[in-house]
Amino acid sequence: MSTRVLPGFRLSLGITLLWLGLIVMLPLAALAARAFGLSWGDLWRVWSDTRVLNALWLSFGIAAAAALANLCFGLLLAWVLVRYRFPGRRLVDALIDLPFALPTAVAGIALTSLYATTGWLGGPLHDWFGLDVAFTRLGIFIALVFVTLPFVVRTVQPVLENIPNEVEEAASSLGAGRWQVFRRVILPELVPALATGFALALARGVGEYGSVVFISGNLPNKTEILPQVIVGKLDQFKVGDATAIAVLMLLVSFVLLLAINLTQRWAQRRAAA
Amino acid sequence: MSARTEPRWVRNLLITVALGFVGLFLVVPLVAVFWEGFAAGVKVYWDAISDPDALHAIWLTIFAMLISLGINGVAGVAAAWAIARFQFRGRSLLITLIDVPFSISPVVVGLLFVLLFGSSGWFGPWFKAQGIPVLYAVPAIVLATLFITFPFVVRELVPVMQAVGSEEEEAARVLGARGWHILWRITLPNVKWGLLYGLILCSARAIGEFGAVSIVSGHIPGKTATMPLHIELLYNDQSGAYQYNAAFACASVLTLMALVTLIAKAVVEWRVERKQRGDGIHA
Numbered sequence: 001m002s003t004r005v006l007p008g009f010r011l012s013l014g015i016t017l018l019w020l021g022l023i024v025m026l027p028l029a030a031l032a033a034r035a036f037g038l039s040w041g042d043l044w045r046v047w048s049d050t051r052v053l054n055a056l057w058l059s060f061g062i063a064a065a066a067a068l069a070n071l072c073f074g075l076l077l078a079w080v081l082v083r084y085r086f087p088g089r090r091l092v093d094a095l096i097d098l099p100f101a102l103p104t105a106v107a108g109i110a111l112t113s114l115y116a117t118t119g120w121l122g123g124p125l126h127d128w129f130g131l132d133v134a135f136t137r138l139g140i141f142i143a144l145v146f147v148t149l150p151f152v153v154r155t156v157q158p159v160l161e162n163i164p165n166e167v168e169e170a171a172s173s174l175g176a177g178r179w180q181v182f183r184r185v186i187l188p189e190l191v192p193a194l195a196t197g198f199a200l201a202l203a204r205g206v207g208e209y210g211s212v213v214f215i216s217g218n219l220p221n222k223t224e225i226l227p228q229v230i231v232g233k234l235d236q237f238k239v240g241d242a243t244a245i246a247v248l249m250l251l252v253s254f255v256l257l258l259a260i261n262l263t264q265r266w267a268q269r270r271a272a273a
Numbered sequence: 274m275s276a277r278t279e280p281r282w283v284r285n286l287l288i289t290v291a292l293g294f295v296g297l298f299l300v301v302p303l304v305a306v307f308w309e310g311f312a313a314g315v316k317v318y319w320d321a322i323s324d325p326d327a328l329h330a331i332w333l334t335i336f337a338m339l340i341s342l343g344i345n346g347v348a349g350v351a352a353a354w355a356i357a358r359f360q361f362r363g364r365s366l367l368i369t370l371i372d373v374p375f376s377i378s379p380v381v382v383g384l385l386f387v388l389l390f391g392s393s394g395w396f397g398p399w400f401k402a403q404g405i406p407v408l409y410a411v412p413a414i415v416l417a418t419l420f421i422t423f424p425f426v427v428r429e430l431v432p433v434m435q436a437v438g439s440e441e442e443e444a445a446r447v448l449g450a451r452g453w454h455i456l457w458r459i460t461l462p463n464v465k466w467g468l469l470y471g472l473i474l475c476s477a478r479a480i481g482e483f484g485a486v487s488i489v490s491g492h493i494p495g496k497t498a499t500m501p502l503h504i505e506l507l508y509n510d511q512s513g514a515y516q517y518n519a520a521f522a523c524a525s526v527l528t529l530m531a532l533v534t535l536i537a538k539a540v541v542e543w544r545v546e547r548k549q550r551g552d553g554i555h556a
Binding site for chain 2: 012
């Protein structure tokens with residue numbers, strides 16, 4: 001690659017940088033500038049507000065719970081889709097992407113109508129188990145499980161497809177039981193993909209707004225998620241406060257993703273050693 | 274055979290649980306949208322989707338989508354060309370930066386454009402002096418959609434272009450083909466399915482974007498309401514008897530678009546799979 005045979009390097013890179021600069025970097029620079037313009041006092045006032053802290057805790061907690069639920073169901077779905085043959089498999093495979101294709105607002109109102117106490121699912125849950133889903137934290141959890149469902153499935157699926165038969169056959173010919181093969185041979189191979197899927201689901205869940213805002217009920221300190229607090233501040237034209245919360249959210253997300261990334265590397269290095 | 278599979282009852286149990294989960298979480302909400310849309314009768318449904326505000330919302334949604342497809346498509350091809358065909362300093366940083374829009378909450382994206390075009394923002398006062406409305410008008414909706422859908426095409430194209438390799442392009446170059454010629458005759462035909470896939474994902478996201486657009490749009494029915502915002506307005510509007518059903522009627526239109534996207538995606542995947550299998554036979 002020392003001599004470039006192909007043309008268009010400068011042109012294509014130029015277009016790329018212009019496009020990235022104007023559409024992505026410029027708006028982010030505006031956020032950074034506004035954030036640096038805030039005083040420590042302002043930042044502290046917003047960040048120590050109990051309403052903000054409760055929303056922060058709620059957003060990250062429920063997003064983590066939903067990502068964890070999808071870790072289990074995502075692995076199960078990927079496993080069933082890759083390993084087993086059953087009627088309608090291709091249809092189910094295509095349906096997995098529905099949460100990415102369906103507008104989040106549509107998902108939001110559909111789930112709210114289903115899980116309201118008058119809904120198809122919310123009614124029985126309320127009557128038989130005394131469980132209210134819509135307008136509670138459980139409702140937020142359900143909405144986040146819905147929107148982040150494809151991540152783990154789609155990261156695990158290709159890895160599972162590419163595990164060579166020989167490895168499993170070798171393990172089982174050496175006398176390993178089926179569960180042992182899964183636990184000791186297959187699962188370690190899947191850990192990086194599972195971690196990536198979990199991280200993607202978590203990041204998406206923390207920032208999710210459209211599907212949650214309808215089902216959550218938006219009670220401050222109870223069912224109000226962090227993006228909703230930002231929207232509330234913007235509705236009152238408190239742009240500085242909104243910026244402070246946005247920065248807090250980006251910082252916490254960044255630290256979490258970094259932690260997941262480092263754990264993943266550490267696990268890989270340990271597995272290799 | 275037995276080494277790679279589980280006892281029959283385990284398989285059946287796992288399949289049943291998986292299908293139950295998919296049914297409960299994906300199929301039931303899908304059915305509910307259409308059910309609630311038609312629950313008040315076909316006339317309510319038809320009135321809801323032929324309402325002038327709804328038609329305007331559909332038009333605005335498609336308008337923002339087409340601009341995103343055009344700009345992010347062309348720039349996506351350029352970026353994929355630079356990233357997949359050349360090594361340069363800062364290449365991996367560039368790849369990371371392109372992914373940034375995926376990791377930012379839509380609400381924060383909305384905030385970014387308020388900071389740029391709000392009355393105390395960087396460019397807000399200038400545009401106001403020129404009499405050009407940006408925030409709470411169509412331009413901001415388009416910009417927010419552009420930001421949200423920014424990475425889709427590049428992300429799909431780069432791995433495809435790397436997998437195809439650059440031998441054919443280099444051969445054409447050595448034989449004297451010009452740059453645009455190589456792009457039109459060799460590169461684009463080689464990566465057309467990857468490009469189409471990226472454009473499909475881009476359009477699905479553009480149609481459905483809610484959080485970012487909701488902040489910058491101003492929610493003016495018939496003016497700055499996209500389809501998802503129109504649905505929200507109807508859903509939260511308690512004044513009319515059938516507004517709730519009208520919201521679901523409009524939602525069912527978007528759901529149909531989403532289903533078309535899924536089908537298109539499945540077809541593209543199927544074509545690529547078949548092509549790969551065909552290549553395998555030739556090799």
